[in-house]
Amino acid sequence: MKAWFPAPLLSLAVFVVWLLLAATLDPAHLLLAAVLAVLLPLAAQRLRGESAGIRRPLLAVRLGLRVLGDIVMSNLEVAGRILGRESKIHPGFVWIPLEITNPHGIAALAGIITMTPGTLSAELAPDGRHLLVHCFHLDDAAATIAQIKQRYESPLREIFP
Template sequence: MRRWLPSPLLSCSLLLMWLMLNQSVEPGHWLLGGALGLVAPLLARPLQPHGHARLGRPLALFRLLWLSAIEIVRSCFNVSQIILLRRSADVNSQFIRVPLELRSPHGLALLSCLINSTPGTVWVEILPDTHELLLHVFDLHDEQWWVDTIKTRYEQPIMEVFETPQRKTEGDRR
């Protein structure tokens, strides 16, 4: 079953989206939407070299996304204010390094999306030798605040969601 229908939820979502975009429930649209729902996940399978993500704590994911949405809106106002009301000479644009413990490819992808969605910050790269995130901040005042914010507001919840906790061994329980 998984061979022909690798992602049933995605297939259903694609079918429903097709029907909504076409604003029709005629049999032809059901057929085309069903074909899209079957073929698209099969063609996308090679693009997932690490397999499907396993969500450890979905509620932590919703809390993370909610707090991220608030941060994005707040940053929109802050960056707009900086652009409209400050002189460009007063803006302190800098690169900073944030050490990361997160190793999950899916978690790193989510962290990248959240950082790049927040106005005023850009994910530049992960430095491979030190596993540090190189981050560009539009108006930097306190580098340690940014490091703490990335690690506590973003990295920790993402690790809760995507990385499985280590099981305790018999020696750890004593």
């Protein structure tokens, strides 16, 4: 079964997206969606490196919900700072020392940081041990580092082996 469906979630996504784009449930489109759902992941398998290997999917869901909440709160905070006095904004860069070594986990961390308004992943050190983050407002670098490590990196270390 794994030979035909190397990435079952990707196959399901291809199937559903094709039907949504076609906006019909005609038998021909159902068949085409099924064929694409088998063939595209097989073709994409050659492009993929090692599998992400998520270890704790429920923790991943909780982290996703946390990130969504943080995105909303960060939007409000950034909007308040933008509408306030410019002198109260203190942008800056901070290097986050990484304990996570899984490349998928590092990519997820960088993506989470970038998706959260007010922060942006700028660079990964060549050795993969530090992530440079730009903060729209940086009062306390140590507190920002601690917050990112506790809220995002710690769960990601459990999710990605």
